[in-house]
Amino acid sequence: MAESxxxxxxxxxxxxxxxLASEYHSNDxxxxxxxxxxxxYQNKSLALLAKELKTLSASSSSGSDVSASSAFTLASxxxxxxxxxxxxxxxxxxxxLAAAREVILAAKNRSHPHKQLTSIEEFLMIEFYEASVWANLTTFDDSSEDVKPFPHSKENAVFTDFVRVIDEITQLERLRFRSQSHSFPYHSGPTPAVxxxxxxxxxxxxxxxxxxxxxxxxxxxxFQLVVLMYYHATLIYxxxxxxxPPTRDFNAHSSRNEILKCLQSLSGMRIDLFAQDLVWPLFMAxxxxxxxxxxxxxxxxxxxxVMQFSRTLDRARVLSFLESWWKTPGAYVSWIDMARTQYRSSHCDFLVV
Structure with missing residues (x-):
């Protein structure tokens, strides 16, 4: 795609x-x-993207050329x-993310997908979906209700089955919160389907x-240990x-202990291959x-x-949030309550990635 x-x-x-910049000290x-x-390069790409998005929005065609252009735009x-x-x-x-959503929704109207780019587009759809789910996890305004087209293909997907459940749990939690706020009855506890x-x-x-x-x-x-950690992290969530409580605490503590056992089992093993996948279970535990x-x-x-093997990203702020959570016993019902209450502060605006 870069060649085209x-x-x-x-x-x-x-x-x-x-x-490459992250390989050096910030003052270097x-x-x-x-x-x-x-x-x-970012500014150059943004300038080109602005033109492409304008062209796509103005185009009424659904041919393969438009399809290819849409795929390139989504990739960028x-x-x-x-x-x-x-x-x-x-x-x-x-x-x-908002721009990607618009490109994807517009692409749904195409009747002639570009066959050579189909697998790439499916991969990009997975990337978009998973990024949106992690973003919504710690987003507590109306933007978390935006449509996230779910990719139909599971090719190139690894933890997407778990991510899909996390997405559903987040939506149910938001519904539960709104129901409680308006004194509507709501089923308590993870449903059998979840x-x-x-x-x-x-x-x-x-x-x-x-x-x-x-x-x-x-x-x-x-890899099997990481899968089990993901499993127990999602159960905790x-x-x-x-x-x-008390059923919630008992079940969550049981899965927390299993994650800690897996983490200890990983000691001495190669984790560099899967370091990026440990953020979710570490945070939940x-x-x-x-x-x-x-x-x-x-x-x-x-x-x-994780930060040593897989870059810092937002992981330092995720850890910082945990540090604050550990220091405020009894102040909030759950970390979700704390994140929601302080959502507008930079301290709680973080990504679990």
Whole structure:
């Protein structure tokens, strides 16, 4: 795609330069040089994107040429969104997600998809969907209700089954909150359908682990442990978002302990291959660890390993939120309550990625 689209090429160069800048200390000349380079390519890509979006919105055609142009535009937007994720304190990634949503929704009206780009578009759809789910997890305004077209293909998808359940739990939690605010009756606790989906995601992922040709058997075992951590993290979230104490606390604490066991089992194993997938289980386990300084150190160590192997992204702020959560026992019913209450503050505007 980069060979066929200057916009895509500029977006790739922007994120590549940004990544290289992170290899240097912030005061180093290398960091400054690559940051300037990243900004230059980003601005170039944005200028080209503005023209492409204007052309797409004005086009009434549904031919393969328009389809190809749409795919290139979507790729550029998703790449720039990931570029913003590397330093997500600003609102740039939200703008790119909104643009990606418009491109995807407009593309639904096409009757002639570009066959050569179909698999790439499906991958981009997965990237958009998952980014939207993680964004909505800690977003508490009306934008979290925006449509997120779910990708039909599971090719190139790994944890998407879990992400889909997380998305459903978030929507149910928002509905529950609105129902309580208006004194409407609402079912308490994770529904059987949600639990079934979580179990199904675990089964499909463990089955996938048996089919992947890993370089070493230890890598397969590491992947299986990460799957189990994801499973228990999603169970914790379902309890926190939809359950009531004491059942909620008992079930969540049980899954928290399982995550800590898996984390300890990962000690000494290669985690660099899957470091980026540990943020969700580390965060969920951390939200159930008030008053446990020893376990706090384990979570901190996990986050530092993730940032060492898979860049900082917003992980330092996720850990900072956990630190604040640990220091405010009894002040909030749950971390969701705390994040919702302080949503407009920079402290609670974070991404679990």
């Amino acid at each position: 689209s200057e916009t895509v090429l500029s977006s790739i160069l922007a994120i590549a330069a940004h990544d 000349v290398g960091s400054q040089t690559y940051h300037q380079m990243s900004k230059m 937007v998703i790449i720039l969104c990931n570029n913003e994720f590397m330093q997500p304190q600003g609102a740039g990634w939200r703008v790119h 639990i079934m989906q979580i179990n199904s995601a675990r089964y499909s992922m463990l089955h996938l682990a048996e089919t992947i040709n890993f370089h070493a058997e230890e890598d397969r075992r590491t 379902s309890c926190q978002a939809l359950g009531e 951390g939200t159930e660890l008030r008053g446990n300084p020893e376990a706090h150190n384990l979570i901190r160590g996990g986050f530092h390993s």
